[in-house]
Structures are given as C-alpha cells and as structure tokens.
Amino acid sequence: MDAFLLQVLNGLDKGGAYALIALGLTLVFGTLGVVNFAHGALFMLGAFCAVTLQSLLTLERVTLDPEKLTAWGTPMEIRTPYIVEWFGDFGMTLIDWSVPLAILLAVPIMLLLGVVMERGLIRHFYKRLHADQILVTFGLAIVVQEIVKAQFGANPIPQPAPALFAGSADIGLWLGFAENAVVYPWWRIIYLLFAGVVITSVFAFLQFTTFGMVVRAGMADRETVGLLGIDIDRRFTIVFGMAAVVAGLAGVMYTPVLSPDYHMGMDFLVLSFVVVVVGGMGSLGGAVAAGFLLGILQSFASMNEVKSLLPGIDQVVIYLIAVVVLLVRPRGLFGRKGVMES
Amino acid sequence: MSKIDNSKRNFLKTSAILGVGVSAPLIFTNAHAAYRNEPKGSTVTFGFNVPQTGAYADEGADELRAYKLAVEHINGEGDGGMLNTFSSKALKGNGINGKKVVFVTGDTQTKSDAARASAKRMIEKDGAIMITGGSSSGVAIAVQGLCQEAGVIFMAGLTHSNDTTGKDKRANGFRHFFNTEMTGAALAPVLKNNYGTDRVAYHLTADYTWGYSQEGSIRKYTEAMGWKTAQAVNTPVGAGDFSQYITPVLNSGADVLVLNHYGKDMVNSLTQAVQFGLRDKQVNGKDFTIVVPLYSRLMAAGAGENVKGIFGSTNWHWSLQDAGSQAFVKSFGKAYGFPPSQAAHTTYCQALLYADACQRAGTFKPSEVGKSLAGFKFDGLGNGPTEYRADDHQCFKDVLVVKGKENPSSKFDVLEVVEVTPRAQVEYEASMLGGNLGPYNNG
C-alpha cells in the first residue's frame, strides 16, 4: 500500500513536471501550429538563467596567498564572493536561494528571447511547410546549445535548492504510516505546487481575459480575427513570449533535480512532443492530462514487480502509451479536428 | 573554448598536418608499406579520438589537453613531464625512432558508429599509426575491434568495463585504465572497514554493458564479505529523473544504495538520492549510506555538495604525492591553469607508453610494438610499479579508493584518497574474464 501510494505521488510529481515542460510547447505547437524543435533549447536556457544568476552571485574576489602554492607551483588563490564581503550572512542567504531568485531573472530574459525569436524568425515560418519549421528550429536549437556549451562547458553544473528545502518530508507519518514509509523530497513537492500555479495561471489568462479570448479566436480563424481590425500578429508574438517564459520557468525550477548541462533540452524534446500529441493538438487541458497520465504510468511501470513481469517496460512505457492512445483516439485525448493532420 | 597559449604556438605549428587541400588519396601513397600506415617521412601520426560533443565533451577536452602535452614531451618541448620520472629511459625527447610526433583529432560523439567513422578517417586518410582515446567502454570496444581489423595499435582511453580486456580483448588493443573487477576488489575491504559486514545493498544499475559489469563485480566482492543484495534494478541510460527508481529504496530493507552509474547518470541519480533524504535516514539500526563505485572528478563536480563522504574508486587523482604524479600535475597545471583529471592522466600515460614501446622496438610495426608492450614492467607514471600483462593487455597497478571531500579547498579539490589498494589485492587470472587476444594484425 505504501509502495503504491509512493508511486502515485511520484507519478503526480513527474506528471506535473512533464505537463509544465510541455505547456510551452502546447502554446506554440498545439495552437500557433509551429513545429518548434527549439522548445527544448528554451527549457535549457531557462535552466541556465539559474546558472547565470548563481555565477553572478558567486563572483569572487581573488587574492593570492603568497605562503601556499598549488600542486603546479603557482600561488594558491583565496576566493571570496563579493556578495558575501558586502552583505555577510545575507549574501550567503542570497546564494543559497539563487534558484528561486532566478525566476526573477528568467521571466524578463525568456520573454525577450521569445519575442525576439518570434519576430526575427518564427513569424516568417507560420505559412511554411512543417518540414521547414523543423529544420530551422532544429538548427536554432543546435546553435543555442553550442553557444551555451562554449560558455559553460559540457559538464552538468550543480544548482542546489535552498537549504530550507533540502532533504525530504515524511508524508507517511502525516497519514498514519510507519516512519520512512512514504518519503518525498521537499523540493519536488515545491515543484509540483509551482507547476500547478503556472499551469493554472496560463489557463486563467487564456480563458478569462479578453486577450486570451482574442488569441483563442485567432487560433480558430486567424484571417477573420485579422479582418476585425485586431492586431492578431502582435498577440501571437506575446503568446510565443509567454511560451518561452513558461518553458524557461520549468527549466529554472528543475535545476535542483537535474543539474543543468547544455544538452538537457534535447533530452526533453521528444518527451514534450509526445505529451503534447498524446494530449491532443491545440488542447492545453489535454497536454496537462497527458503529462499526468504518462508520469503516473511511467512510475508504475518502473516498479520492480512490474519490471519482473515485463522486462524493459519502464523504458518503453511512454511510447507504448502514445501508440495506444493515438490508435484508440485519433486526435489524442482532447485534440481538435483538423489541426495539423495534413 | 579555444584559447591558445602563446608559448604553444610553435608546437601547434609543427603539429598541424594534412589540412584541407594537401591530402593526397592514400590509395597511391600506401601501396608498398611493410605494415599499415608505415611512416615514411620525418613524422609519425597519432590519432586522438575523443568525445568532443555530447555528455562527455569536457572529459574529451581534458584528454586532448593531456595528449597535446604528451606529444610536446615526446618531441622534447616543455618541461618533459612524466618522461623525467618514467622508469624507461628509451625516449630521448627527440620524437620516436627519429621521427617527430604529429597528431590528428576526431570526435567520437560517444557513439560506436561515429567513433569508428572518426578512427577510420584517421587511419585511411590521415595515415595514423595508432588510435587512442575515448570515454566509454562501448566506444573503446568498438574502436578496438576496428583497429584490430585495420592493423593499427589501439591505446584505450577511459574505459572501465571488464570486457575491454576480457571478453572483447584484441591483440592490437591495450588498456592502462582499471576495470570493474579491480574496483570491486579494492572497494570491498574499505566498505567493510567503514560499514561492517552486515549490510544490505540496493543496486541501481545503468542498463548497458558497463553497468552490468560494474554491478556484477561489486556484488561479487561485497557478497563474499557478508553483504546481502536486496534488489538490483536496471535504469535506462540518460533517464534524467531517477525518482521512480529511488522511491522504493527505503522500503526495501536495504541500508546501502550502490549507484552503478557514470557521468551524467551518476550526477543525477546521486543528487536525487540525496534529495530523497536517504542519507539522513536510519535503516536496520544503521545510517543509510550511498556508494558510487566509479568516480570521475570532473563529473563528480556536477553533483556538488552531494558527493561529500561517499566512497568510490578512481584510476588516479591529482593529489597523489609520488614524483610521477607531481611532475604531471605540475606540467599540466602550468599549461592549463588547473589540475588534470584521471581521463587526462590515463591518456597521457597511454601516449607515453606507446611511444616508449615503439622506441624500444625500433619500429612502429604493430606486432613488434605489441610485443614490446606486452609484459612490460614500469614505474614512475603515478600509479606505482605497473605491469602491462601479456595475457590480456591490461595494466595492473594500485587502485585508489576515494571519498567525497568534506572540506574542499578549491573547486578541483572534490575527492580525497582514502586508501591505495596494492596491486596484489586486485589481481585476477586473465582466463577469468574469457575472451581471446588472437594474433597481432599489421594490416
């Protein structure tokens, strides 16, 4: 029972992460109709916003210690972060909280990147073939990746969560299980809540604001909305920027779970596409539902009991679900008719 | 990325060969050689085949740095590094057999296909006499097989699977790096001293050949000293999020988690296991603990604070105090401003060992070079007295057991050496791992 509960919890957490990671892609791919292979790169750039903030906060004053030498004969360096010099303990706290603080950095940066990307590149590709969209966004993703690699190297860079959220919560105790029966890391619980908040906000924004209404109308029939004298292009730019911000936020908050490296975006690209398509093109709710479905089933498929029955099932479960869902429901869980079918 | 030290300029100039536009098809040039790619001019070409893209790109970059240093030293430039401490004095700092060493580089992408393609280019187009490098066992075994077929010597880079000099060994292939068998033999006694004999282990194993090899070795030695194995679970390579594999650990009755992961997988699984609070828990009345059998200092840095106090093994570490290690750290640190990794060390040694063997053999012919390497005993390369065993072309030397350092003095100071396990303790019969060297191939 506790093992079951634990996998449900873990599935929810994974699902939340999948949904959040795929949410930005749903906006761009599912609604604007752009096959955005650079989505993973946006996710990665978000994560590197955290890295950048951390390295800014830990800029160090380097003094040389004339007494001690390194193993290769140069004087030993003494490094103290400026911020600690200036603010003392408060500086330490800032460094400790660099991941959550990076959200403040990521929002404007990702918005800017998204808008520039849409204005400079993507908007010329709305009417082009999907194949062209794939090639150009894939090329962009590689370029972005290589630039990050040139700057930060290829190795993962650790981004610890604030000390307050280190370790895990013994959820089992609250529910009357034995000690250590259901243990889950604090940071992952935070991530799940964060995913919930972001997803809800995006929903609310598209559902309850006039802006969102126009955008949704524009998705359905761009030309008519354009004829009404509404500048739909500008709104699409904002949607794209929003998608970039969402992808970036997913990246920032994921860094304590997964030490970021330049390649992390590609690793999530396929998954994001699967989530969006299984959810159904053009359906935000579908993407969220698919995220949770895939997360929970993946968790269960990884249980030792299941693996011993079906070896390797944990490796293919996501794709298996995708195949089954698409064969049973031609347009995914909540897909609209006629979107991206030709 | 490509900062060029001014002092190295001359060296770089001499190392530049076969650029675009000057390469003649080798169909015409290589017809009457006594063996594949016999060097005819005043130079001899090494092929450095390292990962330049993908997860191991930084490790590959470090290997390349070490190779460049080795070439410098063989050609008599720089401070000579470990040539000064090497027990064999055959190399005089004027190249090999009177020929200057030049090199070509390629990208393995840590994929067997790409690595083989890259090695083939070096052999077929650039006339490389020897291929070396790599950062994974799959690639090492694939390239070793290729070099055997092509008739050149392969000096393996970082490869830790038993198979490289076991099941898949080849006469033309040589490995300086240690393997999972040695890791098991060296690590087990240290684990016993620190954690006792009454422990239950839970293995998370990367789902590919090296992972199986690692898990097998650790289980073999820990079970021999009384540990039990609660469960061994295979995890997909590059899973990223390991949470679904970590969640059952606490309830399994295990009190040790063994992470048979390397590189990015290791960084992620370790970070996440620590996040799950495993190390704060008590199971069976003992402190729960985590073991990472194979450490890479470069990669361990990616796990940050989480490595502190965690045991593992490594082929070499820059904090060693013997004359060879110090000489190497000194010349590497001077050239690049930071200490070398174990990948850099093993590749540097391999380049030197190959050069020395050619010099002693008086030729570059693979069969002769192979014979002079096989059974070769040496010292002064940082691992104490070492032997290239003739039976399987595996180096036998002391193994380092290390632990994540509690109070690092710099960002390079991640690991501390806990014990140097003497060579005698990690030796095994060559026949134990199977395989067949076969004959040397001269192409």
Next chain:
Amino acid sequence: MSILSVKNINKQFGGLKALNEVNLEIEAGTVHAIIGPNGAGKSTLLNCFVGRLNPDTGSVNFDGVSLLGMQPHEINQVGVSRVFQTPEIFGDLTLVENVMIPAFARRDGAFRINGWGQVEDEKNVRENAMHLLEDVGLAESADTVANQLSRGDKRRLELAMCLVQKPKLLLLDEPTAGMARADTNNTIDLLKKIAERGITMVIIEHDMHVVFSLAEKISVLAQGTVIAEGLPNEIKGHPKVQEAYLGGAHL
C-alpha cells in the same frame, strides 16, 4: 429507368434531424437538381451517396448495387464521380497529370503498383487526358501546375478529371459557387455539353439561374425532407417552395 434510387433515408446528428424520410429517384440520362434553402440537408444527402456519411436508416441503390457501407473509392469504382463545392484537384501536379490520375484509376482499379513502367510511355492515357483537357478548353496549359489556375478553370479541370472516368453518374455540389458571372455562364455551357453526352447528373445548387438553365427535373429539400418534386416549370410556381424560400431567392 432510375439509376440512383434513394429510399427512406434518415440521418440524425445529436438531437438534430438532418434528413427525414428522404426518397429520391434519379432517371438515367437526366440532369436532376436538388435545391433548397441553407441547412435543408442538401450536402448531408450528397454525402450519403458517396460514402462519406452513412444514413441511420434507409437504402441507397446505384444501378442495382447498394452504396451503403462502401468506401468513397469503391463508390467511385462502380461509376459515381463527384465535383466539390471548392474544386478538389491535385494542386501540385500539372493539368495533364491531374487528368491522367483518374484515367489510371479507371483503367487499373483502386490500387496497383506500377513502379517500373513510365508515365511517359502511357501514350494512350496521355492522349485521352489531352482530349478531355481540349473538351474543357484547357489543353493549352496542360503542363502548368494546377494551383495557378483561376477558380473557374479549376472547376473545368475537375470536370475533366471526372469525365475521363466515363462516369455513369456525376454528382455536382454547387458547381458555380463563388464564381463570377462570366465564369458561371461558361460553366453552364460546359455542363450542357456534358449533359448532351447522356451522362446522368445530380446538381446541388443555390443559384436558380444555373438550376433552370440545366435541370430537367428538380427536387426541393427543406428541413430534411423533400417538399416538392417535378419539372422546372412545376417547381417555379409551387407554393410550398415559395414558402420554404420565403424571400430567399427570387424564383
């Protein structure tokens, strides 16, 4: 003799009754128009003939064969061709290719891999296609890409594509929709010529000018049922029809 016989067709979408007990007999060799106000169920009815929709009850028999449950391509293979409201053509291909494809379909059946033979060697098929293009007046631009044609020319091409199959029944869904007056008249002339060849046609149309220029018989559909049927003159003065249109079109 009736070539298409529709009996007691019902079709319901959710709560909406789109077709209600529709009966229809199409005589071989005639031009039969189906008219009716918007939402009368004309397109639904047509879709029931071609296999896109299956009626809830009733029967559709063509030349003695039931069309129900057949795939669109099977229905075409028994001799029913269709013209769409917006011309459906192979936009990326040349005009002559557009006409050759249905010719192949008629000659070789619904599926045949002929991957080794060369289109260029199919002299007969090509000549046949060129003849049809001449008939519709598009022979000169036979090697241009179909997307470049005007709306009216696309319609002509589509008609050529249908005619090359020598269909027994030709279904036309508002063949002049969205056309300028000149194009409409040209199309009417063309359709008249086709009718002279004795091909049975069913036309669904809004434009009364088109209907009365072509139709030999007219059925009027309103709210899913046939409210009137007869010769053009009979329909013109029919009170029920007047009522159904109620200031819609001028009869």
Next chain:
Amino acid sequence: MIKFNVKNKDHMLLLGFIGVVALAPIIMAPIGGGYPDLLQKFAIFGIFAIGFNILFGLTGYLSFGHAAFLGIGSYTAVWTFKLLTMNVIPALILSTLLAGVFALLIGFIVLRRSGIYFSILTLAFAQMSYNLAYSVLTPITNGETGLQLRHHDARVLDGLFGVTRGEGLPSTSLFGMSMSGWSGYYFCGVMLIIMFYISLRIFRSPFGMMLRAVKSNQNRMSYTGLNTRPYTLAAFVISGMYAGLAGGLMAITDPLAGAERMQWTASGEVVLMTILGGTGTLLGPVIGAGVIKYFENIFSSFNEGILMEAFSFLPEFLQHAMVTVAGLFVGEGWHLTLGALFMVIVIFLPGGLMEGIARIGNVFRRWRKPKPVAPTEAEAAASE
C-alpha cells in the same frame, strides 16, 4: 512550345550520377574527403535518404522512425555473417527483406493516422526499438557495445563450402573480394546507383504519380476511385527496405551494429538530410546526406594546429583572433556550423540545396541568352 524529352534528360542525369560516383575518390580528395570510409558513408546514407524521400518527398508522410529499419538491417546483416556466411549477398538480401517485413507490420499500424500523429507514432516505434535494443535485448543486439563478429561464430554456409578459418576474425567479402576500403566503396557505389535508378523509375512511374497525388490531395484521391492506404503502405515499405539495405551495407563495410543507429536523432538525421538537400527532388537527398556526413567527419577533425596553419599568412595577432573565432565552428564546434547551415539554407533556400543549384543554373542560363525563360529544366527537376 518545345518539350524536352524527359527520358533523355533522365539518362543524362543517370550517366552524370554514375560518373560522379565512379570519380568521387578524385573529386573529393582536394577537400579532404577522398578516403574510403567517408565515401562509403556518402553512398550508404545517400541510399537511406533516397529511400526516405520516396516516402516523405512523394507522399508527404514525415516519418521520425526510419532509423529503426536501418538498425534492423544492420543487425540482420551481422547475424547473417555470424550464422551463415561472410559473403555479403545473403546479408544484403536478408537485411532488406527483414526491414521490409518490419516496415509492413509497423506501417500497417502507423498509417492509420496522418500528419503529426503519424510522425509521433513512427517516433514511438523507433524509440521503443532503440531502448529495447540498448538494454533488454542485449542477448540479440549486444547492447551498447554493439553486435560484433566472433572467432567461434557458426558460419554454417562457409563451413559447408569448406572455407578455412583463419587465426583472426574473418572479413566480409563478395566472392573473395574484400568489402573494406576502396572495393567496399565501389560496392556501395554500385548499390547507390542501382537504388538511385530504381528511385528514378518510381518517380517517373504511374505509381510515383499516385504517391504525389496522395501528398497533393488525399480527399480527391479517394473520390477518384483510388485506395490511398495501400499506396502509402507500399511507399512506407519500399522506403523501409531502402533503409534496411543501407543498414545492411553499413554492416558490410564495417561489421558492427550498434543500437544508437536506431535512436530518434538518427531518424532525425535522415529527415534533415532530405530537407537540406531538397524534399521531393531526385538528387537532393543524396546531396544532403553528403553535406551532413562531410561536416560530421571533416569539420570535426580541424583542430587548432590545422587552423593555425590555415591562417599562418596573417600577422600573428590576427592569426590568433581568426583561430579563436574559427575554432568555434570547427573541431568540437562542428555542431554549431551544422546548426547555422540548417538555418541559413531554410531561410534563404526554401527548396533546399537543390533550389540553390537551380538558381545558379538560372543565372547561367540568363547570362547565356538574355531573354527570360519560363520554368527552366532545373526548376522543373527541383520541383519534381
């Protein structure tokens, strides 16, 4: 209006193609590509891309899982070497056939959907193949290391015909002719020419016309009395067999089959090759394959030393600056160049490299005779 004769033009094209394949070692030598392995890769990935183009270029179905068939071809070929004979003919036939069988099974399922849903289904199947081959199927695939020949393999047919076992590993051969090095290249080259010719025939055949009709308008296709499913399935199987053949050739020139051949990035690579060269053109995919493989193998090999040499004519500080800048794009930065190339091509040449070639051809033609020509031959070729 003067009509050019399609057949004569095709014969010229084929002759030119044969010429280039035959002379490739000499043509490629000045740009550093004149060695057997790279040219083998050109030919093999050329075949792969030509086959992919029959599906994607003609029917418009974008498969993201074709690498799975390549992998199946490779594994089949290596197993044939292990169990039957080192002669390459059985390996080639079996790898093509088995890939065809898998393509038939998978195609039957995935072709129930079109558009993006089809792409994701193919991707899912390929990723499942890859993940399983890498891990659980290790007894069949030898996992990460890749399936290799062993000295003690059965090789039943070789045994029957009394082929003696040497001391080392045997090598693949075509009735005694070794399949590594230049002979290996020419074998691949001949296969490439044959496969190119087959593709040419298909493009010009009624079947090819039907496939283009599927891409153009499936709705009209079915109301024209044609059953689209068998057509798309046939195209899927043919392109799967091309991939299987390419996989078989990979194993023939280098008897090792690794799981990463089946990864989605490998499937993506052939998509990129096709689009880069020019989707739906005859030659484009081959050119795209060549360009990508050239970058992968040659650009990645330029190191600082070579750059220093290349810029040695400059004053020293400029030389260093140039090396630093250029260093970003070659060696370990070769991916960057490739990514930038993708973007430049797709932004400026929507029809891929073939459009570039057509444009250059136009400039020359205009220069020769000043009056403007309607759609030129090159354009017609590019749009086919």
